[in-house]
Amino acid sequence: MVQGGDPTGTGRGGKSIYGETFADELNPALKHTGAGIMSMANSGPDTNGSQFFMTLGPTPHLDQMHTIFGRVSKGLGILNRMGSIQTDEEDRPTEAIKILDTILL
Numbered sequence: 001m002v003q004g005g006d007p008t009g010t011g012r013g014g015k016s017i018y019g020e021t022f023a024d025e026l027n028p029a030l031k032h033t034g035a036g037i038m039s040m041a042n043s044g045p046d047t048n049g050s051q052f053f054m055t056l057g058p059t060p061h062l063d064q065m066h067t068i069f070g071r072v073s074k075g076l077g078i079l080n081r082m083g084s085i086q087t088d089e090e091d092r093p094t095e096a097i098k099i100l101d102t103i104l105l
Contacts, residue, residue, distance in 0.1 A: 002082045003041055005051040011092060013051040021047050025067045032059040036072030036079060056083040073105060
């Protein structure tokens with residue numbers, strides 16, 4: 001998976017537009033079935049903040065644990081390139097990765 005959304009740059013995340021944390025919005029019909037699923041990162045139930053992740057493949061063990069809010073519809077090749085960037089011992093990318101633009105459909 002590729003994780004992002006940390007305005008602090010520390011890897012610990014930060015406040016969202018909803019405040020410090022906000023509740024999960026789990027939907028049993030939504031599942032982590034393959035690459036490009038976008039979900040909220042959290043540290044347990046109802047601890048969503050600013051961080052999110054995009055899956056690189058099926059991750060069914062995350063179903064009903066992370067709020068799914070979208071899917072990459074174009075650019076899966078770019079997501080795969082992001083996922084192939086080498087990481088350090090703390091699992092952080094060794095090269096800067098920035099999402100400069102998105103389009104909501």
